[in-house]
Amino acid sequence: MNKILLIIRREYLTRVRKRAFIIMTILGPVIFASFLVVPYLLVNLEDSDIKTIAVVELDEQNAPVSNENLVFENLFASKDKLKFEYLSDIDAITVETLIQYSGYYGVLVLNHRLLNQQNSDIQFYSKKQPSIGIETHISQALENFLFEKNLEKMNLSPDVIKSYKPHIKLKISRLEKGEFKEQKLMDLKRGIGYAAGFLIYFFIFFFGAQVMRGVIEEKTNRIVEVIVTSVRPFQLMMGKIAGIALVGLTQFLAWILLTMGIYQFAMTQFMGPGKIPQTQQIQPMGSSAFNSPMMQEPAEAPAIISALNSVKPSFYFYLLGTFLFYFIFGYLLYGSMFAAIGSAVDSETDTQQFMLPVTIPLIISIIVMINAITNPEGQLVFWFSIIPFTSPVVMMARIPFSPPVGDLILSMVLLVGTFLAMTWVAGKVYRTGILMYGKKVNYKEIFKWLTYKD
Numbered sequence: 001m002n003k004i005l006l007i008i009r010r011e012y013l014t015r016v017r018k019r020a021f022i023i024m025t026i027l028g029p030v031i032f033a034s035f036l037v038v039p040y041l042l043v044n045l046e047d048s049d050i051k052t053i054a055v056v057e058l059d060e061q062n063a064p065v066s067n068e069n070l071v072f073e074n075l076f077a078s079k080d081k082l083k084f085e086y087l088s089d090i091d092a093i094t095v096e097t098l099i100q101y102s103g104y105y106g107v108l109v110l111n112h113r114l115l116n117q118q119n120s121d122i123q124f125y126s127k128k129q130p131s132i133g134i135e136t137h138i139s140q141a142l143e144n145f146l147f148e149k150n151l152e153k154m155n156l157s158p159d160v161i162k163s164y165k166p167h168i169k170l171k172i173s174r175l176e177k178g179e180f181k182e183q184k185l186m187d188l189k190r191g192i193g194y195a196a197g198f199l200i201y202f203f204i205f206f207f208g209a210q211v212m213r214g215v216i217e218e219k220t221n222r223i224v225e226v227i228v229t230s231v232r233p234f235q236l237m238m239g240k241i242a243g244i245a246l247v248g249l250t251q252f253l254a255w256i257l258l259t260m261g262i263y264q265f266a267m268t269q270f271m272g273p274g275k276i277p278q279t280q281q282i283q284p285m286g287s288s289a290f291n292s293p294m295m296q297e298p299a300e301a302p303a304i305i306s307a308l309n310s311v312k313p314s315f316y317f318y319l320l321g322t323f324l325f326y327f328i329f330g331y332l333l334y335g336s337m338f339a340a341i342g343s344a345v346d347s348e349t350d351t352q353q354f355m356l357p358v359t360i361p362l363i364i365s366i367i368v369m370i371n372a373i374t375n376p377e378g379q380l381v382f383w384f385s386i387i388p389f390t391s392p393v394v395m396m397a398r399i400p401f402s403p404p405v406g407d408l409i410l411s412m413v414l415l416v417g418t419f420l421a422m423t424w425v426a427g428k429v430y431r432t433g434i435l436m437y438g439k440k441v442n443y444k445e446i447f448k449w450l451t452y453k454d
Contacts (some may be wrong), residue, residue: 193396
């Protein structure tokens with residue numbers, strides 16, 4: 001046992017002192033925090049340029065309209081970064097040249113034929129490609145305006161239509177421990193499940209590959225010949241796997257702490273009260289009953305932050321505990337397989353034929369994980385969350401939805417049992433392959449190693 005601890009210590013200290021480890025430990029949280037902060041900044045920060053759009057009206061014969069006959073006047077409300085100017089007595093020919101020689105961002109042409117048509121195209125001249133917010137604002141405002149005009153022709157008001165329009169919100173209650181509990185924050189749970197499953201996949205593949213490369217490197221440099229004179233091959237394999245596992249846990253915990261620290265700092269500096277401008281509310285004139293939700297002004301805090309704060313702390317401890325379990329044993333399972341592959345070959349290019357059986361379950365688990373997010377109780381998801389080679393990823397996608405305790409226990413027991421069995425198999429391969437050089441190994445040869453008796 002002392003020899004395994006010495007190998008773990010060597011593997012751990014050697015890798016955490018490497019420049020690549022330090023860079024990734026610092027760079028990783030910056031990337032993760034950016035995923036949380038940057039989207040909100042992009043949503044809330046508006047272009048600093050003031051955009052002025054000229055609105056020109058033409059009658060049904062495309063003749064210019066005077067001030068007395070304007071129909072769409074004051075339809076669009078001007079805001080801080082978006083202004084509307086209503087022009088009169090401008091003919092069609094002038095409109096096309098106005099955009100080229102004026103300071104307007106764009107010219108919007110509205111024909112009175114719109115009042116008698118259900119579907120119609122309107123012309124917008126612009127020097128640059130307008131944003132989707134401007135496009136949506138113009139089309140939504142016109143649709144609302146024309147809709148209300150049609151209601152007036154039928155002697156109906158928007159308030160009357162609103163009173164007959166139902167609003168349905170589906171509340172889901174699930175039977176848990178003999179009582180029904182309302183299921184909330186489903187979208188947040190789907191996001192957490194996807195992130196947790198993907199992190200498990202990433203860590204298993206990334207650090208498992210490190211085990212394989214480390215074994216190949218020591219085998220190629222003949223260092224292992226000196227090491228095995230002091231320790232048994234199985235002890236060397238377990239020490240290497242456990243040491244790199246501790247490296248992964250160290251990096252993971254560092255990422256959590258640094259990501260939260262960077263995130264909190266960014267929130268304080270850029271998203272504190274009065275420090276970041278809110279998205280400008282581009283609200284069309286007319287009844288608010290038919291305003292698109294896309295055009296509503298967002299809340300002062302991001303919805304995702306409010307949702308995260310509303311989750312009970314016990315849920316996060318439960319999530320973290322299961323994550324660490326599936327990370328450790330999922331990694332140990334695949335780490336032993338990667339170590340066996342590394343011991344059986346002389347170079348990394350020779351690993352391709354053995355990598356396929358190892359990587360296929362991981363790839364399948366990612367595919368099934370997406371299905372688990374949309375249907376966590378499906379039969380396909382159930383079986384792949386139980387099968388040890390896919391359960392670390394798929395079960396983590398089910399964890400936020402509180403799977404049955406029996407499913408969770410069965411999955412954990414099978415994962416631990418398969419890890420122990422695979423460690424025995426990998427130990428047999430490692431013991432023989434670590435000292436074999438210059439021979440192309442195939443599956444038949446590996447089977448002989450497994451059946452070899454001491």
